[in-house]
Amino acid sequence: xxxxxxxxxxxxxxxxxxxxxxxxxxxxxxxxxxxxxxxxxxxxxxxxxxxxxxxxxxxxxxxxxxxxxxxxxxxxxxxxxxxxxxxxxxxxxxxxxxxxxxxxxxxxxxxxxxxxxxxxxx
Amino acid sequence: xxxxxxxxxxxxxxxxxxxxxxxxxxxxxxxxxxxxxxxxxxxxxxxxxxxxxxxxxxxxxxxxxxxxxxxxxxxxxxxxxxxxxxxxxxxxxxxxxxxxxxxxxxxxxxxxxxxxxxxxxxxxxxxxxxxxxxxxxxxxxxxxxxxxxxxxxxxxxxxxxxxxxxxxxxxxxxxxxxxxxxxxxxxxxxxxxxxxxxxxxxxxxx
Numbered sequence: 001x002x003x004x005x006x007x008x009x010x011x012x013x014x015x016x017x018x019x020x021x022x023x024x025x026x027x028x029x030x031x032x033x034x035x036x037x038x039x040x041x042x043x044x045x046x047x048x049x050x051x052x053x054x055x056x057x058x059x060x061x062x063x064x065x066x067x068x069x070x071x072x073x074x075x076x077x078x079x080x081x082x083x084x085x086x087x088x089x090x091x092x093x094x095x096x097x098x099x100x101x102x103x104x105x106x107x108x109x110x111x112x113x114x115x116x117x118x119x120x121x122x
Numbered sequence: 123x124x125x126x127x128x129x130x131x132x133x134x135x136x137x138x139x140x141x142x143x144x145x146x147x148x149x150x151x152x153x154x155x156x157x158x159x160x161x162x163x164x165x166x167x168x169x170x171x172x173x174x175x176x177x178x179x180x181x182x183x184x185x186x187x188x189x190x191x192x193x194x195x196x197x198x199x200x201x202x203x204x205x206x207x208x209x210x211x212x213x214x215x216x217x218x219x220x221x222x223x224x225x226x227x228x229x230x231x232x233x234x235x236x237x238x239x240x241x242x243x244x245x246x247x248x249x250x251x252x253x254x255x256x257x258x259x260x261x262x263x264x265x266x267x268x269x270x271x272x273x274x275x276x277x278x279x280x281x282x283x284x285x286x287x288x289x290x291x292x293x294x295x296x297x298x299x300x301x302x303x304x305x306x307x308x309x310x311x312x313x314x315x316x317x318x319x320x321x322x323x324x325x326x327x328x
Contacts, residue, residue: 070202071209091197094190098183 008032010074012066014047015040023049027061027080029069044069047083063089 011032018024025047028040045061052058061084070076076084078095085092298306 067205068209071205071207073202073206090201091194094187094194097190098187101183101186 006073008073008075010041010069010072011077012044012069012074012080013077014079025049027083029074032075042069059083059087061087061089 009031010029012027012029013036014025015028015030016023016025016036026040026043027045027047028043030038030040042065044065045059048058050057066084066089076090078093081090081093082096084090085096
């Protein structure tokens with residue numbers, strides 16, 4: 001017998017709203033086979049990926065309901081896992097660490113390049 | 123061999139269900155991955171011998187991610203279990219809370235229901251008695267009429283029989299007995315009946 005992994009039919013994921021060049025998401029729970037814009041079972045929060053005037057990406061989450069749906073064996077999609085990790089509700093997702101390390105590396109490189117340029121310039 | 127083929131086709135069928143309906147093929151053993159180009163367009167010259175190189179995984183990144191992923195997954199598993207138990211506990215509490223209330227409600231409702239039932243029963247009994255009384259009266263009337271009719275019929279038969287008996291008694295006086303047999307024979311012998319009417323000119327008996 002092949003071992004079949006349990007696949008929950010519920011998924012907590014992002015539903016795209018907004019318009020051209022202005023994305024906005026709802027965090028929703030819905031059956032995993034439904035299309036992205038399908039009818040959700042419940043909205044659990046919002047996510048605005050565009051930084052506002054204070055350079056903030058705003059997220060609002062209903063933690064109680066997320067707890068409830070997780071208790072109902074709902075799966076979470078990668079981006080939402082990422083968000084919830086950064087919220088401090090779930091453990092931080094490894095890809096967040098990866099992104100951070102890569103960014104740090106990039107920044108260090110940029111700084112090094114700057115220093116080199118300054119040295120060569122002087 | 124055949125069973126293997128069937129299994130393979132079923133596996134591919136399962137895969138196909140994940141794709142949009144326009145890509146669902148009738149022959150389930152063929153899985154089209156050409157999303158944009160039609161089937162008959164050949165592979166482009168530049169991509170003829172192209173093999174995609176898998177995305178490189180840096181050793182240091184892998185080393186960093188592996189334990190983190192393990193820890194993350196175990197933690198998530200634990201959290202899921204915790205939330206499941208929390209949900210269950212909440213459900214149990216809800217049941218326990220509502221059970222007591224329901225029991226009290228049920229008791230009050232039961233008493234109310236009994237009262238309604240008693241009233242209904244009384245009403246039913248009253249109606250039934252009225253109905254039975256009516257039925258009995260009707261039955262008695264019918265019976266009385268039947269009796270009357272029977273009496274009349276009996277009377278008629280009685281009178282009929284009486285008259286019949288009287289008539290027969292009257293007629294019995296003229297009966298032929300052994301005593302007056304000879305007389306009667308003599309009488310008969312004496313009486314002549316002439317059938318020669320037709321032979322006479324004026325159709326007279328004598």
